[in-house]
Amino acid sequence: MLGLPVQLGMTDEQEAFREAVRRFIQTEVPLTKVRDLYESPEGHERAWWQQAARLGWTSLFVDERYGGGSLSGGQVRDAVILAEEIGRGLAPGPFLPVNVVAAGVSEHGSEALKEQLLPALVSGEAIAVWAFAERAGRWTVDGSESALEDTGDGLLLTGAKHYVEAAGSATHALVTARWRGLPTQVIVDLDGTGVSVRRGRSIDMVRRFGVIGFENALVEPDHVVGGLGEAAEAIQRQVQIAVALQCAELVGIADRTLEFTLDYGRDRFAFGRSILSFQALKHRIADMAQWLEASKALAGALAEAVDESDPDAMRLLHVAKAYVGDKATRIVDDCVQITGGIGVTWEHDIHMYNRRAALLRALYGSPEEHKEGLYRLLEATVGAGR
């Protein structure tokens, strides 16, 4: 039962894509390579990223006119295949930020911006990241202190964006800010004046983060993505894409971790029997199998809801991140316990899975935050107090 993908009944083309991605990760960035990249500043090699780009890692949300193309027409569903494999192999690279920006620009960018940015993103020459959260670490534009101002010199951006994935590798950022108090998104060239990048790391082996500061940074008029003050829906959709991919990646992490933990446990003998014959462990494992299957169902349903622009997608998103974020990290954690002492050493690979799961649990909102978000959505549908 382990190893079953999020999406059942994939097309032959999707299956072939999954196979190709898995092989590529196994040969080009196996876990030994991930270990090698641990101390590198960027966490991935640029030539490798361009190789990954050629395989489709950057193109799924981009129209064919700009060099992109999806497999099935369901962009999120196709990207879920990748996200799951990235989770299984803990692959490096700015997969999530690049695809979220590609989706945002494809759907709302000006023609000039699309021509300028998308082909370079697709080829892997340019790396664009989403600069969304701020110091408070909340994944919403509400309360954003980054501001865009119309001045005689043009549109100027001032503010600081935190927890920006791959900030140190990026050439561009899609920045979420306020214009006259209204949600707005702009693409900023990170080489420009008034832009500073402070590199940072994360608990993950290879995913780097950073803070990007803007001090009267000039924004080209055609770099406004989707109209001044009109980005609220686009932001929500980007969050949906990000969380859908994240949930699929968490499923990949949990599935693979449980798989290698059971392989290991089967051959471990204690008190004269395989340790996996003890009910104390088997029953924990059965719970994990149930959580995993339910997580797969949720990740698949969310991908579909986002692809279909389901009006209930936000509610499902809260449910999915709350459930999958919690259960996937619990599965990895329980697997550490089953693995035994070696599970908390550098030598064993499981800490790398624990790292990635812990990162994804928090990024774009923790299960606790999503439960609160869900409560608020439900609360709004209950009549005023009696």
Place this chain on the structure above:
Amino acid sequence: MSDAARTETLGEFRRRSEDWIAANLPPRSAPPEDPVDLQRLLFDSGYAGIAFPEEYGGAGLTLEHQQVFYDLAHELGRQVPTGTALMVSVGMLGPTILDHGGHEAKSRFLPPLLRGDDLWIQLLSEPRGGSDMAGARTRLTRDGDSYVLSGSKMWSTGAHQSDYGLCLARTDWEAPKHRGLSMIAVPLAPATPGLVVQQTRSADGTMGDFCEEFFDDIILPSENLIGEENSGWAVAQTLLFHERNAVANVGYGYIGWDQSESSADAYEPRSLIGVARQRGVDGSALIRQLIADVFIEETVLPLTSARVMTGMTLGTHEGQWGSLLKLQESEAAIEKVRAALAACGAEGVIWEGDDIELDNPGTEWLLARGGTLSGGSSEMQRNIISERLLGLPREPSVERGLAFNEVLKRQEPSE
């Protein structure tokens, strides 16, 4: 599979069913029909036992056709036969008889079962313990052309209102415990000589659905045997398989996801939000998280079940997936009552007036564990998931290969 399954595509079946459902099944908004009347209506129009062969009263189609039918009824907002009695009879016992019964038994028992005329239940657990079902001590002895049954069974749902019970009893006491069992159909009509059926009083004080049965040398014809003598354990396994599926709303027990049930529930998340607000505890992050958890589980369950159904159709999900769904569903139900207790506080357990029984979270709490115990405890489900779905090694057995008589001897206190 019969000819009909080969000739009628799902699309054709869908078109014909749609018209029939629209013309014949009452809307959900109407007062609920008696489930047995609805079942008879289905049977008389060829829509009962959709995946059962025609010669035994079914429609001779497949489980996929059954799914199409009930999904349609759900989409069109129509009533279908619901309730435990029919679920047990049509979703669990019927398929078991179909899998193991001989031609005679199937011809005799299945048509009235599918029509809802005969309600069937299982007689498996015994007072000495429910989980170790193969340790049954009810005695079945051959006597010429007949069998004689003596012993007792417990935890049988609705026995007082049923027509037949499928009873697991021991025919060979010298064989190892799994190999000396047989399965036999027992008429439960009150007039059966030697039979006493008693309802069990539930923890909430009401007379529950559970019953205990006492058999004092009941004489049964040998044609009532389902499966071969001493192969009763295989029949029981099949029955448990169908039971888990029916509880999880997959397989023969599939009747569509009944959302009307959960939305009518006093402890569904929106009601709990209302209660928390009324009591002024809706600002508590802990309570908000608990209520969100209830909604999360309610969303996850049908999605997981739908995934498993899809997987069964595609062949990616084979075997005991009902156990996984049953575990998930019954454990989530406990958490739901826990959240209701938290949201309701004293209001959930104290009330005004002299009523001794009330529908409130406190009462619900007393019965909440029923779900994680009946139909195979959560622990048994976890064994099945880990051993059969994941292939983990079994616990070593202290009984393997021993004659059942010997097993019993060893259980006796040593002094």
